Amino acid sequence: MKCSSVAALLITSLPWIFLLLPSFGAQTKLICPEQPIKSLAGDDVILTCQLHPSMSASSETVVWTKPGLDPKYVYFHKNGKLRKDNQNPSYSGRTRLSEKDLVDGKVSLEIRSVKISDEGEYWCILESMQTEASVQLSVGAVSEPFIGISQNNSGDVALQCRCEGWYPEPELMWLDGEGNPLPAENKDTFRHPDGLFSVSSRLTVTQRNSHSFTCRVCQEKINKTRETTFYLPANCSSQNCHYCIWCPFVSFIVVIISIIVTYKLTKNVKGSSFKVDSKDFNHPKSFIELPKSESESFMPGVV
Template identity: 55%
Template sequence: MLLIYFYFFSVSVKLKLICSHQPIIALAGDDVILPCHLEPATNATFSKVVWTKPGLDPKYIHVHQHGPMLYSQNPSYSNRTRLFVNELAHGNISLKIFGVNISDTGQYWCFLPPIQAEVPVQLIVGSVSTPVIKVISNTSETLVLGCESKGWYPEPELLWLDTEGKILSAGPTETVGGPDDLYTVSSRVTVEKRHSNNITCRVQQRNINQTRETQIHVSGRKVYEKLLY
């Protein structure tokens, strides 16, 4: 044990703690990995590894150490985190979080006391749902369509598209935020029935690279709805 500690500290001045520079993006309910590793790869099995999320009380998300535990894990992460213990010997100190939710969004810090290195990792957790199109008004010449999509995070945008994928002129998008921090968006559009047409309602959130679509086919007096993913 002493030899292992001696080796670790003797090379510590040359070690770098490398974590993801890009935000980690996930959807609510996913399991995610916050990547961090030592470079060059060095055995961290017997080192203390601390993951925190500033702003929480307590701020400790996961602590790996030998001997008595001196830190209290935040209860919202109880039984939801782990390190890859078998890979610590190769310098992998990444953190896995199970079943993330919207409140897990934020900046996490990986701290390795032996080399006094602390590096942040950004996590963005999103939520999406498929839009629903309804016929609001149906005359001999026009249709008024309404589209609504609930349960989005972060706040998305809503677009109406024609058969060629061109954006249609539509009414303003109404956005409502709920007590659960999720957003509902809705909008209406008026289309002519002179020609057969496919009208698409698209809801998208670029920060999490997510898009959901529903399409309605207008052919004379007939209207057909189709979900697109």
């Protein structure tokens, strides 16, 4: 009897068990990207996070924090608005949660004018739903490399490449016209107080197998590359290299100056051309009169 009653109880309870199972399986989770979100300094970035299954979070307390901050709150959203008294001053006026996105269960944080100091791990917390998740922000800074020319003590041509304002620390390399790496000298790296890096390197041109030389600066963490190519004339030697390089530029400047001077002179000549005043046509006597002939001066009846 007891076994049969237990079996009957289980049979009658099975429908309710199956009805309750989906509610346990549908526990709300906060999903953020596993891979770091990358941004350049000065740009705007969105740290994406989404509730799953999707549900409105507009009435929830949404907190964004970053370990190591004091105050620790990057954004504190409560009762439908930002609580500025709890926000870290370094993020004041630069962060935003979209009210429209909150209705759709998106609790993504927008950070405007990203700084190098913004790099790090961020946590999104919804205490009422007992869920939280983290996302990593990687910040980078880049600039274009500049190549200058000089001569060493032996009279050989030397190219100096330099770039400033990089983050994280980049790698600098020299390449020939076919993309083959070239040995560099005097590699130097300097970190500024603001955390940005400056790098420089020199290349001595000893063999003229190539007439183009590329300085490439790259940073794999932020997947950024910048490069500048310098061209040396084929007949350029260590003695006349500066002449070969600067002569075309000087000639170009001379041509431009000549064009400007010619244009100015032409404009001045046109501006100083003879003009006849329209009022002169109303007063013919204002023109120079020719002397009367003698026959005209002794005409009868003329006083």
